[in-house]
Amino acid sequence: MDSIKVHNSLRPGPPVLFTPIEQGKISWYACGPTVYDHSHLGHARNYVSTDIIRRILLHYFGFDVKFVMNFTDIDDKIILRARRQRLLEIEKKKKYTDAELTELGIAAFRAYAKSNLPKLLEGDGAPLDLQNYIPRRDAAYGQVLAGGTLTGDGRPGDDEAKLKMHISNMTTAVIAIGGNQPFSGAEEILLPYFDSLYKESLDTSDQTIFTSLTQLMENEFTKDMDALNVLRPDVVTRVTEYVPQIASFVEKVVEKGFAYEAQGSVYFDIAAFEKAGNTYARLRPESRNDKALQEEGEGSLGKSLGGKRGPSDFALWKKSKPGEPYWPSKWGNGRPGWHIECSVMASDVLGSRMDFHSGGIDLAFPHHDNELAQSEAYYCKHGHEHVWVNYFLHMGHLSISGSKMSKSLKNFQTIKDALASTYTARSMRIVFLHGRWNDGVEITPSMRTQADTWETTVNNFFTNVKSLLVEANETTSAVKSGVEGLSISENKPAEGLLAELEQAKKEVSLALSNSFDTPQVMRIIADIIRKANINIGAPNGNLELPAVESIARWVTKIVGILGLDANAKPPYEGLGWASTAMSADVDPTAAVQPYKAVYNSVLSDTESLGLPTSETLASLLSQSPGPEFDSLVEAGIRDPEQLGLPYLRATSKLRDELRRIVASAAPELKASILNLSDRIRDFDLTNIGVYLDDRPDGQPSLIKFIPAAELVAAREEKAAKDAEKAKAKEEARLAREKAEAEKWEKAKIAPQDMFKGDDRYSEWDSEGMPTKLKDGSEVPKAQLKKLKKEWDRQTKVHGEYITKFGGL
Template sequence: MATEPLKLVNSLQPGNPVPFEPIEKGKVSWYACGPTVYDKSHLGHARNYVSTDIIRRILMHYFNYDVNFVMNITDIDDKIIIKARRQRLLELEKKKQYSPEELQRLALAAFQAYAKSNLPLLVKEGEELTESNYNERRDGGYGKVLAGAALSGDGKPGDDEAKVKMHIGNMDAASVAMKNKQIFPGTDEILLPYLDSLYKETIDTADQTMFTDLTRSMEDLFHEDMDALNVLRPNVITRVTEYVPQIVDFVEKIVSKGFAYEVEGSVYFDIGAFEKGGNTYARLRPDVRNDESLQAEGEGSLSKNLGVKRGAGDFALWKKSKAGEPYWPSPWGDGRPGWHIECSVMASDVLGSKMDIHSGGIDLAFPHHDNELAQSEAYFCDHSKGEHTWVNYFLHMGHLSISGSKMSKSLKNFQTIQDALQTSYTARSMRIVFLMGKWNDGVEISPDMRLQADNWETTVNNFFVNTKSWLAEADAAGGIKALSLDGEKPKEGLLAELEQAKTDLHAALLNSFDTPKAMLIILKLVTATNIYIKDNKDVNLAEVEAIARWITKIVGIFGLDARAEPPYNGIGWASQLSADIDPKSAIAPYSEALTRIRADVEALSVTGSEGIAGLLSSDPLAEFEALVDAGSRDLEKLALPYLRSASRIRDELRRVVSSQTADTKKSLLALTDRIRDQDLTNLGVYLDDRPDNQPSLIKFIPAAELIAAREEKAAQAAEKAKKKEEARLALEKQQQEAREKAKVPPEELFKADERYGAWDEQGLPTKMKDGSDVPKSQQKQLKKAWDKQKRAHEDLKAKGGL
């Protein structure tokens, strides 16, 4: 029976996934567009690189391909030049000796220039914009955008609105700083472009450290972020600044073949000549090939006025460097590489004239990747052989949206990876979110999506924890029967569920890495297993173990366990010790906890237990050393001998506590609670108490989770106690007020009420203050109140309260 092929969504062949046929059987050559390193990485980058990493891991560890993964670092381009140059100019400006008035005038000039360039609705002819009238103009011009509406019409807000909010944020900060006479750092964002407009041509770019200092620090941060997200490092990393001579040679060859031309020191790719030569341009996005805004974005903001091009869509291979820009020598004069050419040169240098996969974010499809394809195919084409194929499969990752707008550095509407990992995500939870969406679809993270991802993680976590605790208990009781999954015998029950899950997941991954379906298959298998265990008393733990091991393998392949390594043969999240950690040192906290527990139990006078002495004297060291000698580096397994001893001691104390004296009973209960809630919780161990004198189950759960749960429980108890005390005090106050009121004789009850003017011998009002009779409707109420007061007064008197 023929094996189904792996199929990929290929941007070069829009539509259904197509069969994947690598150039060399069993091997995959892959070039991925890496970051432009001028700022911290954000969740949009995480979406791209984590999704890429997931596909790479599946190819390597599920389909067993040998993947040569190459990624570039763009360490020089227009954005880097602008940011580095502006930072240098701002540093120089801050060193100048300005009077407070001069600083204020500088800030005001920058304030007005920033508004004119970016927020034109703030500018009114003949009326100067200042920090004093800024708020009024902001709310009048852009109030509806700030309220969440679109700039015009009734559409949804998007990138334009995000950009407006970013600019307003910069103006807000500057306005406050100017009002407070604190120009630095509050006005930095508006000063940066203003100073650049004044002094950019004065910067000496022969000293390129202003650029390299920025890019090297940002590249280091990028790698740290990727490591934190468990993204595998590339096999090869290339950097633009290390490839400039090769780029010059590459461009020269394209020129020599008639597919590029020089204009005033810059070199442009000639799209017309390329197409006349029988080649196809804009193979990825032919529908937007004439989009001027995308073309301009691809050229960069510094690429204006470099010379007249032959065709409107022609793009720069080499740019003449203007004053204030870095430069390298070339046959056309001092200049620098165009953006697109870098990837063509570096990818071809490492992978040759053809590659299996090229990938990047969907926003790179045009013009970046279309231009890459054109210039590379121009370089390698041989007219006698027809059109050259440089890339076989183009994979484009969907971008991440926030409030309907693409997350980007330029819009400053992003959360950095560092901040996200510190506040709202773990590396695992973030990867789960991306796994639950298709890699080539756009993703907008919503509360519902986060909830689904959290529920998936909790369900799988609990399954791993419970399975390991059941297996540990069974192992302590003499082990479980080994399970063979080989042979032709039809699978039933849990094994049938496992086989179906394997089949379904394989089909999902063959279908262009359909991870949302794969995640659902895993969840369904765990749910089915949990239901089976609940409904069947005699469960074969070997079958549960087989399911846990398979799920462990898949989540390991997906990169959900940073500590796991191929072939992912364990159960649950890995707890392997690193090579430089001594096992005895690693389990010292567990050993010390057991020693402390023993000492505290020995200090008590426990009676009625035949086994406590033996439990206190048993030594887990031999069992621990046997595990070490067998080569185990699993911290949980190594800790189990000590934890079992502690748990058995506690179980025995719970068994005999009811037969102890009152004082000993109190001490024992406090100790058993402390062992569970303090000693072991602090080590990331939870003792799950069971009825009918069954031994407690030992469960490994992250200490932070257990401690948080403990603190929440304590906080709830404290709140309950607080409310109880408040209720007691309120009741006490109410009772005291009733006693004080009861001291008043009924004859005096209404005498102080100014509404009445006459009373009878019992003290009941007969006349109102104006001399009229008390209405009959009031007389009944007054008599009722008088009787009640009489009863209360006499009751208090009888109790000696008077």
């Protein structure tokens, strides 16, 4: 095994050598979600990337990984969301007159503008209302709405995204308030307004106000992660289950002189920490004086807390104000600060040191830097700096239109919506695998195309290899041969495709050892498949099928390790995507039933055709797939596709024989044979996820396993296209018939009569040609020349009409 190197945020620069605290084991704490809303694609980027690294360490490098993740189930965002929702519910039950509703909406409208869009209150001195909102909005913020920035320079970012969110909330509210329906569209401006008026009226000793929200969102998050095939944590912690331990932890930090109480809150003393020889902001030293990040880390409800000695000191324990949940402590009723939560929970499960700590890159400062400081303060002994985390892994965030995808910016797509519309769990993971885990990523159409192409390449390769093995009747022995396929003799170097495979294995090992370089792994897989496909397409006799199978089995193992097959389990010794969740307790008889049912139906329908007997047909009609199926069961095979092969081969052979004899069959049998042949391929087998690839020159059809949904969708798409072609053909036929009828209807008119009814003329000669215009003047020569050409053409077509219809 190559030495593993990993990007460590504590050591900026190239990857550094990974040395675990305990040989063969890894302790890992991951910052989990703050569960106050549905998870979005930004969360997927974080947790799927984390899962990929965890799987590589578990199933490629063989580490025993203890993975701990927390749910932050109490913080400022949760308090605000839960409290405001409860207040909104109370307000909705009140009886408002129409006038009172409008007055309420306008008051909330102006309050929201004052807090978030103050420029709307500037101007002609008139108060902001529903009528002057649009012109004031466009005058104040039109540049940003048009795609520009607040400063006029650079690209739009988080500030512009936040501004657009506030404008969107205001614009939506205008419509709702104008329609006297503020509770159905203006909630985003009503929520903070009600909170400002009534937050202190809530009895927060009833913590179900908050836990009913967090428990719901935690369950939703877990469902999302399961849907994305993210391994569940070994240990889950929740802040609300650790409050007494948090208070005790804070007490010890105070006792050691690194924190102090002020006005009922407790703050970490950065100056004292550094005076003792420790380092603060080790992850992001350049951000230590960033006031905006500091305020974000303290939370929106912490702004009014006072008594800090240093401007950068951060809260370990917050005095609870009216309208906030609280727990008892030696400093009075309060609640944990944000950063202290992870320090206590991680330490409780993993101890005073851990190998990995991970989270999104936006947590590096202040959250992770503050975690480090308070934990090192807790554990350090006089004169000795304590190492709490050896390696910090920060996942790059997901961007959209230049700004971070975020709940607070409301520029996100939920995981649930994404999986229901534009992604599968596999396709989303493939997109993330094509980017480095520690780099930011903005999903573009070209990135999606690259990922889709890669997935199609792997899908087709697995399908083709399995069909070739079925044709060669080698599947049963291949299944028994193990994941590595052919063995390489120690005395004989690998050649051809096997040499390419050995090189690919070495390159993947190097890539994964180089800070889990999955983009490189994806390129290596695509390249080895390309080489195998070249061999598959080589002239007859040059196919290295055992080597191709070995490549397919190795690719299966790697994509399994990367989490791309939700149905597969370690050690990923199958071939291709697992058709169903692999389990030792699969009932072979039940699993094979769909394939057996199709075979029995085809056998019965073929017999009922009354075909002329032949030795080949008689042999096929009397074949019995049962013994081969029984041997697979005895061999321990539990993959439904493998179990179904005896019945599929028998079905395919019967259909191939029908295709062979149809040319010489009696006319009255041909239609029946063709209909049965098409039905077997397009319906019977398609509906159970099997495609028969017909080949020319009497070659047997290839059996290909393809998801039934894909085959049915392709069949329906083809049927729709065929129907459209038939419709277009019928419309063209009708148009031709109409044109033909109109042509002969016009041809019926004798040339002598064609101009007689035209009121532009008043006299005609004996052949029906006009001689005078309506006003009695002579027909101009140029016009007469044109009319003569028309008369000649009519003479010709009328002659054709006489010939065709006999003048009727």
